[in-house]
Amino acid sequence: PGPLRPAPRTWCFWESGRGRFDAAVRSQWRHLRVRPPAGAAIEGDITPLRYKMIRSDDFEALVAHDLAHSPNVRRLEATVDTVEEAPSGPRVSMTRPDGTSDVIEARWVFDSRPLGSLPAARTTVLQHFHGWFVRTARPVFDRGTAELMDFRTPQPAHGLSFGYVLPTGPREALxxxxxxxxxxxxxxxxxxxxxxxxxxxxxxxDLEVLATETGLIPMTDAPLPQRVGASVFRIGAAGGATRPSTGYTFAGLQRQTRAVATALRQGRDPVPPAAHSVRSRTMDAVLLRALDSGRVDGPALFCRLFTRVPAARLLRFLDGRTNLIEDLAVGRHAPVGPMLRTAVELPRLPRRPFP
Structure with missing residues (x-):
């Protein structure tokens, strides 16, 4: 509670079949649409996948309910001030909502607080957005299709922009x-x-704005180590769960937490794994540099991929769930020359702090 508590926000991800958090899913779609700056829309059926939307307050309520019925969990709410390694183990200094200070000594600490500054990188691009939850006066939305990227927006001088529409009813949408x-x-x-x-x-x-949300996601090829002490680990966005090329984080974080839980059950050091493979991160570094340098036209690239690659396969590729042969099959639909020039250039580029 207090000024550091983030406002409710939306998380999206894709998976097949029923999922662990389906009770918190507000809506889901099996059709996605991408619109180029001009011309016909590109539509795809992502079966057996579903594109799912979760609101953070629903997710919190679901997890809080599960934790409340667990005899092995004690939940404390406080502001974490410092995390320090001590000879006896990690010490977490915190301030409770009533202003009193406290210290917890732990065997393991998993720290998901946002980083104060980004590590040095060859490329860092900001994904930033503002959204309205709206109710319109007339039915205008296709309830069965999510608008993933609509490039009919004015494009900035440096970078790219797009609209994003998640309909929850014929008159309601984000x-x-x-x-x-x-x-x-x-x-x-x-x-x-x-x-x-x-x-x-x-x-x-005519429409009514029911709620708003604003977000900022760094898309960076900076290395984000998971282990920062003998018994202190970074997890989530702070620990590299964000996919650098897309900004999606939720699925990567779930992979980390499942691996941590398994390690704890087996008595191993619960080091959160890298949420994305070395191959995926390398491809992302090339894409980020190609987009940031202007060598590749972003709207044209994404529209080309969604036109030529089956939607379900492309989503698996974006989630790092494809093998090398599938990656090469997707990659041949990208502009090969600019991407190869970028790949050759990348190792020689210095890593610089983000302004």
């Missing part, structure tokens, strides 16, 4: 404006971009 670029917008800038997308591109007409 409508977002997203940019991949070096700098965030002002509040006025986001509002103007979103108003333009809702009114001029989607032609939603």
């Amino acid at each position: 409508v977002e404006y997203t940019e991949f670029s070096p700098h965030v917008l002002t509040e006025t800038g986001y509002e103007a971009a979103l108003r333009h997308y809702a009114a001029d591109v989607l032609a939603l007409g």
Whole structure:
């Protein structure tokens, strides 16, 4: 509780069949749509996958219910001030909601707090977005299809932008404006971009804004180590769970936590694994550099991939669930020349701190 508590937010991911957190899923879709800046939309059926949306408050309620019925869990709410290694083990200093201080000594500490600054990287791009949960005066949304990337938005001078629409009913949806670029917008800038997308591109007409959400996700090829002490580990976005090329984090974090739980049960050191393979991170580093340098046109690249690669396979590729042969099959649909030049250049580039 207090000013450091983040506002409710939306997490999306894809999986097949029933999932561990289905009780917290608000909506799910098996059809995705990508729209180029001009021309016909690209639609794909992602069966057997489903694109699922979870709200953070629903997720918290589900997990809190499970923990409350576990005799092995004690939950404390406080602001973590410091995490230190001591001869007896990690010490977590914290401030409780009533202002009192406390210290916990632990065997293992998993620290998911956002990093104060990003490590040095060859490329860092910010994914930043602002969204409205809307209710329209008339039915305008296709309930069965999620609009994953709509490139009919004005493109920034450096980077790319797109609209994102997750319909939860014929008159209700989450409508977002997203940019991949070096700098965030002002509040006025986001509002103007979103108003333009809702009114001029989607032609939603009269609508009511029920809630808003804003987010910022660093997409970086910086190394993010999972182990930062003898018994202290970073986990989640701070521990590299975010996929650098997409910004999706939820699925990577679940892979880390499952591996940690398994290690604890087996009595092994519970080091969170890298959420994404070396091959995936290498491909992401090439893509980020190609986009950031302007060598590759982002909207054209994503539209080309969704046109030429079956949607379910492309999503598995974006989640790092494909093998080398499948990766090569997807990669041949990217602009080979610019990507190869970028791959050759990458090892020679210095890593610099992000401004």
